[in-house]
């Protein structure tokens with residue numbers, strides 16, 4: 304049996320012991336009296352670590368003899384693409400009986416032919432048979448399995464009106480075959496999609512798992528781990544770094560750490576000056592730049608709320624201390640003045656990981672890095 308993980312990186316997974324333990328117990332991978340569930344949805348903003356965590360769970364499942372399947376569906380433009388990919392991943396696992404594999408190979412050939420000819424009509428004619436046959440494969444499989452579907456929201460958006468039957472098909476699989484567990488990963492916009500399309504019932508049985516930042520201790524240990532043999536921090540500098548990035552995500556810690564390493568000369572210790580310089584260099588880091596491309600595409604999905612969202616972000620980018628909700632409402636009054644609409648924008652920006660409420664009950668950017676990048680772009684007139 305082969306495990307399929309996301310081959311995206313050779314970076315090592317760190318920490319998240321509590322999260323891993325809780326999920327593994329709930330999925331039945333670890334002995335526990337806790338009530339079990341067979342599906343999770345990892346909801347968290349971009350770059351929080353959903354895919355990394357799901358991949359780590361697949362590794363643990365593999366150690367327990369489970370079949371582990373990882374499918375990133377972001378490139379699946381329609382159902383036929385999804386089915387083709389799904390079948391390919393099942394086949395790659397090399398863990399199905401020969402008869403089942405042959406059946407799957409046939410189904411895959413049909414999907415490929417349809418994809419090749421772009422035949423929407425042909426797909427509509429064949430799809431119920433293909434779905435049925437796939438269900439038969441599930442029915443015959445009596446081992447344990449975990450299937451991770453990454454970037455589900457993108458697929459749902461591509462499926463448009465077909466998203467609803469697709470989600471109900473997944474639900475029927477979950478209800479019918481309890482030996483198969485599911486993890487769906489998506490940035491928070493899945494909730495907006497479900498709400499907009501009134502699809503709550505199709506996902507009601509899925510447990511949401513809110514993934515957050517590292518705890519302070521975890522973040523310190525992570526920096527210490529990264530630093531081993533590479534960097535030596537002056538007293539108080541790890542704390543300074545954490546205050547600087549505020550949002551203690553491994554992704555941003557790693558980016559800043561790499562920038563620090565680029566600046567360090569031999570035997571030089573990490574100082575506040577180096578951290579400040581690394582932080583300003585990080586604003587031009589390619590990972591940060593690509594994040595902002597994604598962010599802009601995400602804001603486009605806000606449609607009628609896009610303009611107001613930009614206004615809010617622009618105002619917050621110039622105000623590190625934060626701005627009260629009423630002041631922001633006045634600012635966006637021209638573009639949006641309905642209370643419900645305004646709340647919807649705030650919620651979307653919050654769940655998207657762009658903004659948060661601080662201790663003074665004011666709104667600020669979730670990450671100072673985003674805030675400073677945004678400000679820099681506005682000052683250079685690069686944001687409309």
Ligand SMILES: Nc1ncnc2c1ncn2[C@@H]1O[C@H](COP(=O)(O)OP(=O)(O)OP(=O)(O)O)[C@@H](O)[C@H]1O
Pocket residue numbers: 312314315316317318319347348349350351352353354355356488489490553554555557
């Ligand atoms: N537990 C972890 N240990 C070490 N590094 C991590 C961990 N979690 C995340 N990272 C780092 O953060 C990066 C982003 O993680 P990941 O791709 O899992 O985020 P994501 O939530 O799936 O983001 P997206 O919504 O953009 O797909 C990883 O490439 C990795 O460098």
Ligand SMILES: [Mg+2]
Pocket residue numbers: 353354355453488
């Ligand atoms: Mg991901």
